[in-house]
Amino acid sequence: xxxxxxxxxxxxxxxxxxxxxxxxxxxxxxxxxxxxxxxxxxxxxxxxxxxxxxxxxxxxxxxxxxxxxxxxxxxxxxxxxxxxxxxxxxxxxxxxxxxxxxxxxxxxxxxxxxxxxxxxxxxxxxxxxxxxxxxxxxxxxxxxxxxxxxxxxxxxxxxxxxxxxxxxxxxxxxxxxxxxxxxxxxxxxxxxxxxxxxxxxxxxxxxxxxxxxxxxxxxxxxxxxxxxxxxxxxxxxxxxxxxxxxxxxxxxxxxxxxxxxxxxxxxxxxxxxxxxxxxxxxxxxxxxxxxxxxxxxxxxxxxxxxxxxxxxxxxxxxxxxxxxxxxxxxxxxxxxxxxxxxxxxxxxxxxxxxxxxxxxxxxxxxxxxxxxxxxxxxxxxxxxxxxxxxxxxxxxxxxxxxxxxxxxxxxxxxxxxxxxxxxxxxxxxxxxxxxxxxxxxxxxxxxxxxxxxxxxxxxxxxxxxxxxxxxxxxxxxxxxxxxxxxxxxxx
Numbered sequence: 001x002x003x004x005x006x007x008x009x010x011x012x013x014x015x016x017x018x019x020x021x022x023x024x025x026x027x028x029x030x031x032x033x034x035x036x037x038x039x040x041x042x043x044x045x046x047x048x049x050x051x052x053x054x055x056x057x058x059x060x061x062x063x064x065x066x067x068x069x070x071x072x073x074x075x076x077x078x079x080x081x082x083x084x085x086x087x088x089x090x091x092x093x094x095x096x097x098x099x100x101x102x103x104x105x106x107x108x109x110x111x112x113x114x115x116x117x118x119x120x121x122x123x124x125x126x127x128x129x130x131x132x133x134x135x136x137x138x139x140x141x142x143x144x145x146x147x148x149x150x151x152x153x154x155x156x157x158x159x160x161x162x163x164x165x166x167x168x169x170x171x172x173x174x175x176x177x178x179x180x181x182x183x184x185x186x187x188x189x190x191x192x193x194x195x196x197x198x199x200x201x202x203x204x205x206x207x208x209x210x211x212x213x214x215x216x217x218x219x220x221x222x223x224x225x226x227x228x229x230x231x232x233x234x235x236x237x238x239x240x241x242x243x244x245x246x247x248x249x250x251x252x253x254x255x256x257x258x259x260x261x262x263x264x265x266x267x268x269x270x271x272x273x274x275x276x277x278x279x280x281x282x283x284x285x286x287x288x289x290x291x292x293x294x295x296x297x298x299x300x301x302x303x304x305x306x307x308x309x310x311x312x313x314x315x316x317x318x319x320x321x322x323x324x325x326x327x328x329x330x331x332x333x334x335x336x337x338x339x340x341x342x343x344x345x346x347x348x349x350x351x352x353x354x355x356x357x358x359x360x361x362x363x364x365x366x367x368x369x370x371x372x373x374x375x376x377x378x379x380x381x382x383x384x385x386x387x388x389x390x391x392x393x394x395x396x397x398x399x400x401x402x403x404x405x406x407x408x409x410x411x412x413x414x415x416x417x418x419x420x421x422x423x424x425x426x427x428x429x430x431x432x433x434x435x436x437x438x439x440x441x442x443x444x445x446x447x448x449x450x451x452x453x454x455x456x457x458x459x460x461x462x463x464x465x466x467x468x469x470x471x472x473x474x475x476x477x478x479x480x481x482x483x484x485x486x487x488x489x490x491x
Contacts, residue, residue, distance in 0.1 A: 002200060002272075003199070003200050003201065003268060003269050003272035003273075004200060004201055004203055004272050004273060005200045005201070005202045005203070005213050005222075006202075006203060006204075006205075007202055007203060007204040007205065007210055007211070008205070010202060010211070010222050010490075012222070012490075013211065013222045013223060013224045013490050014221040014222055014223060015043060015221070015223045015224070016223070016224045016226065016489055016490070017040075017041045017042055017043040017191065017223065017224075017225060017226070018035070018040035018041045018042065018225070018226045018227045018482065018486060019031075019032075019035040019040045019041070019042050019043075019225065019226075019227050019228055019229075019230065019478065019481045019482055020042075020043045020044075020045070020211070020212055020223060020225040020228075020229045020230070021035070021042060021043070021044045021045070021229075021230045021232060021478070022045050022198040022212065022229065022230065022231050022232060022233055022265075022266060022269075023045070023046065023047075023053065023198075023231070023232035023233040023234060023261075023266065023448070023450070024044055024045075024046035024050075024051030024052070024053065024181075024192065024194070024232075025051065025052060025053020025054060025055045025056070025177075025232060025234060025259075025448060025470070026053060026054075026055030026056075026176070026177065026180075026448060026467055026470045026471045026474065027053075027055075027232035027447040027448025027449075027450070027470040027471065027473060027474030027477075028044060028046075028051070028053070028230070028232035028233075028447075028448070028474060029044075029051065029177070029180045029181060029184050029474070030180065030447075030470075030471045030472075030474035030475045030478065031230045031232055031445075031447060031474040031475065031477050031478030031481070032044045032184055032187075032190050032478060033119075033180065033183060033184055033187065033190070033475075033478070034474075034475045034476075034478035034479045034482070035189075035230075035478035035479070035481055035482040036184075036187045036188075036189035036190045037187075038478070038479055038482035038483070039189070039482065040189065040227060040481070040482040041189050041191070042187075042189055042190045042191065042478075043191050043193065043223055043225075044184065044190055044191065044192045044193065045193050045196040045197075045198050045212070045214055046192070046193070046194045046195075046196060047195070047196065047197035047198070047233075047261055047265075048194065048195070048260075048261060049194050049195055050194060051177070051181050051184075051192070051194070052173075052177050052181070052259070053177075053234055053259055053261065053448075054234055054235075054258050054259045054262065054420070054449070054466075055173050055176070055177055055467055055470060055471070056173040056174055056176075056177040056259075057173055057258075057259055058172065058173040058466070058467055059133075059134040059164065059168070059169070059170045059171070059172045059173065059463070060164065060165060060168070060172030060173040060175065060176045060177075060467050061134070061142075061144050061162040061163060061164045061172065061463045061464030061467065061468075062112075062113070062116070062162075062163045062464050062467050062468035062471065063144065063145070063161050063162060063163075063462050063463070063464030063465045063467075063468040063469075064109040064110065064112060064113050064161055064163050064464075064468055065080035065084075065085040065106075065109055065110070065159060065161045066080055066081070066082040066084075066085035066086070066106040066107065066109050066110055067080075067082055067107070067109070067110035067111070068080065068081060068082075068110070069110065069159075070109070070110045070113040070114075070163065071110070071113065071114060071117070072113060072123055072125065072140060072141055072163055073141065073159070073160070073161075075125045076125060076126075076127045076141055078127075078141075078159055078160065079159075080159040080161070082106050082107060084156045084157055084159065085106045085109070085156075085159075085161075086102060086103065086106045087155045087156040088147065088152060088155060088156035088159075089102050089105075089106065089454070090102060090155075091151070091152050091155035091156065091460075092145070092146065092152065092457075092459075092460030092461075092462070093454075093455075093456055093457060093460045094457070094460065096279065096282065096456035096457050096460070097456065098429075098452070098454075098456075100428075100429050101429045101453065101454055102454060103429075104429035104476075105429075105454050105468075105469065105472060108472065108476075109468065109472065112468070112471070112472050112475070113163060115475070116176070116471070119179055119180060119183055120179045120183070121165055121175065121176050121179050121180075122165055122166040122167075122175070123140040123163065123164075123165060123166050124138060124139060124140045124166035124167065125140070126138065126139035126140060126141070127139055127141045127142070127160065128141065128142040129142075129143075130142075130293060131143075131290055131291065131293035131296060131312075132290070132291045132293065133288060133290075133291065133315065133344065133463060134164065134169060134170055134172075134463075135162075135164060135169075136169050136170075138166060138167040138168075138169075139164070140163060140164050140165065140166050141160050141162065141163060141164070142160055142162045142164065143158070143160045143161075143162065144160075144161065144162030144314075144462050144463035144464050145161070145162075145314045145461070145462020145463065145464075145465075146313055146314045146317055146460075146462065147159060147160070147161070147462075148312070148393060149310060149312055149313050149314065149317070149393070150310060150390070150391035150392075150393075151391070161462070161464070162462070162463055162464045163464065163468075173467075176467075193214075193216070195216065195217075196214050196215070196216045197214065197215045197265075198212045198213070198214050198233070198265065198269070199213050199214065199215050199220065199265075200212065200213035200220075200269070201213075201229065201269050201272065201273050201444070202222065202224070203273060206442070207274065207441070207442060208442035208443040209225070209228070209229050209273055209441065209442065209443035209444040210224060210225055210229075210443055210487060211223050211224040211225050211229070212225070212229060224487075224489070224490050225443065225487075226486040226487045226488075226489070227443075227481050227482060227484040227485070227486055227487070228443045228444065228445055228480075228481035228484055229443060229444055229445065229481075230431065230445040230446070230447065230474075230477045230478060230481055231266035231267075231269060231270055231425070231433075231444070231445065231446040231447075231450045231451075232266065232446070232447050232448045232450055232470075232474055232477075233261065233263075233264075233265045233266030233267075233269075233450050234258065234259065234261055234262040234263075234265075234266065234448065234449050234450060235258060235262045235264070235267075235420055235421040235422075235423075235424065235449035235450070236262060236263065236264030236267060236421050236423075237256045237257065237258040237262045237283075237419065237420045237421050238256055238258055238259075238260055238261070238262040238263050239262070239263045239264040242264045243256075243421070246280040246281055246421070246423060247280075247281060247282075247283045247419075247421065249323070250283055250285065250323075250419050252413075253328070253412055253413045253416055254283075254285065254412070254416065254417055254418070254419035255416045255417065255418050255419065256418075256419065256420075257284075257286075257418035257419060257420045258420050262420070262421075262449070266424075266425070266446060266450035267423075267424050267425055267450055270425040270433050270441075270444065270446055270450070271425070273433070273441055273444055274435050274441050275425045275426065275433040275434065275435065275441050275444065275446070276425065276426045276434055276435055276436040276438075277423060277424060277425055277426070277452075278423060278424075278425075278426045278452045279422060279423040279424070279452040279456050280421075280423030280424075281423065282421075282422040282423055282456055282457055282458070283419050283420060283421050283422055283423075283458065284316055284418075284419060284420050284421075284422060284455070284458050284461055284466075285316060285319035285320060285323060285412075285417055285418075285419050285458045286315050286316055286319055286417045286418045286419070287315055287318045287319040287322055287330075287345070287410055287412070287415060287417055288315045288342060288343070288344035288345050288417075289311070289315065289318055289332060289342060289345070289410060290315070290342070290343075291342075291343045291344075292340045292342075292343065294338045294340055295332065295334065295338065295340055295342060296311055296312050296396045297311075297334065297337075297338040297396055297397075297398055298311060298332040298333060298334035298338065298408075299311055299332070299333050299334075299374070299375075299378055300318070300321075300322075300330050300331065300332055300333075300410070301330070301331050301333055301366075301370075301371060301374055302325040302326065302329060302330060302331075303325070303326050303327060303329050303366070304326075304366075304367060304370055305361065305366040305367055305370025305371040305373075305374055306370065306374055307374055307378070307389060307390060308321055308324075308325060308330075309321040309390060310387065310390035310391055310392040310393075311332075311392055311396065312392050312393050312396050314461070314462060314463075316458045316459070316461040316462075317458070317459050317460070317461070319412070319417055319458055320457070320458040320459040321459075322410060322411070322412055323412060323458075327411070327413075328411060328412040328413060329409075329411040329412075329413075330410045330411055330412075331351060331364070331407050331408060331409055331410060331411070332348075332407070332408045332410055333357075333360070333371065333374075333375065333400070333405065333406070333407050334400075334405070334406055334408065335400040335401065335402045335403065335404075335405050335406075336402045336403060336404050336405070336406075337398075337401075337402035338398075339406055345410070345415055345417075347414055347415050347416060348408050348409060348410055348414075348415060349408070349409050349414065350406055350407070350408055350409075351363075351364045351407045351408065351409050352364040352406070352407045353404050353405070353406045353407075354403075354404060354405055355403045355404050355405075356403065356405070357371055357372050357375045357400070357405055358372055359405075360405050360406070360407050364407045366407075371407075375400055377389075378399075378400070379399040379400055379401070381397075382397040382398055382399045383399050385397055420449070420466075421449065422449075422452070422455055422456050422457070422458075423452055424446065424449055424450050424451045424452045424453070425446040425450060425451045425452065426438070426451075426452060427445070427446050427447075427451045427452070427473075427477075428440070429473075429476065430476050430477070430479075430480040431445040431446060431447055431451070431473060431476050431477025431478075431480050431481070432444070432445055432480065433445060433446050433451075443484070445477040445480065445481050446477065447470065447473035447474040447476070447477040448469075448470035448473065448474060449466065449470065451473060453466075453469040453470070453473055454468070454469040455469060
């Protein structure tokens, strides 16, 4: 069926609500809760038999700060000014940043944490200071990005901003979504319909979105929205046609990471209604060279035996750097004192082992003298606690002096790293979908990965940016939709 249905062609409707939300993940449930609390009746459609989306699959750190710090940060002795938070995000995102969205997020992130706690999501007043993707200690605050990494340390003071549900480990998404889904199911103004795939938007003669066509029980049913429709159907990482079109450089080797519903439905619906899809060529990419943290003492080199990044970088920045090397190849050189197998990269294989750097260089096929020179220069400065080339933090600098030495393959075609998309509909910070001329598509909103939100590059990503952004923008879209005047019910 067509993704757009003229209002005049619908003879009767199967249901009416003030706000219709399409997708029951983190963005959708937050949109529904806020719209319902604002006094609007809500129809929440989910294509699968239960909600959760990619948020439920995640560890569910939320990347939050500003306003002097969230209550969790402040309780643990960390002060995070809005200026400091803003400077960090802008340094991370660079030319890709939507500064209006960054500013709105910075100003509202601390209150967003309070809202999550008010919903019943548990957080422990405990800080994890280690280097890990997810704190497995039960603590709720940790560093999750490049906060302590050059060049970001020149733009802002390092502050931990990863907010993780208490005692959750990698299951934080189940904890957070379990709470929010329960609250939505109990809400008197929210009607949840599962096994219901939104396939079309209903548009009136003035171009305003006023409803949806939904496939339920193998029949298309029509629902009228008095105020607005919110698209929260995830990204497009599971849509092979779209990934080949937009992220072809990754499509051949990366492992798709998301839920089966990340088919781009919301993006395609929004574009059909006149919305503009932006940032579609950007995606998160992951080279988890840690944990264990001790691997950070190693150095990364390319096919030419040369370093190309500071190795204390976050795993997405590392992946972006490897992607930019010839043939997307990167290798970790490390000595026996710190050697370990990476916890999350089972496909990382040892290329060569030797009692000398020269032996490793020869057996791995690197250009003669290249690795030897790289290690010589690195050792010279590491002995003094310096890294003038890439500015790795001094606490991770130690000369390589404990043979045997090893070279481990972290090349992208070998690792097949996880990836998900960062492109989507262009929206205002309040969620309204915009045309290519940045005019509002009346009655249409988008949030989460259906929209191009805060995180827009792998190089600038930090764990928690997606869930923080999805839940935050979902709330704002739900509130804005609920503030619109109500259309009269269809006759």
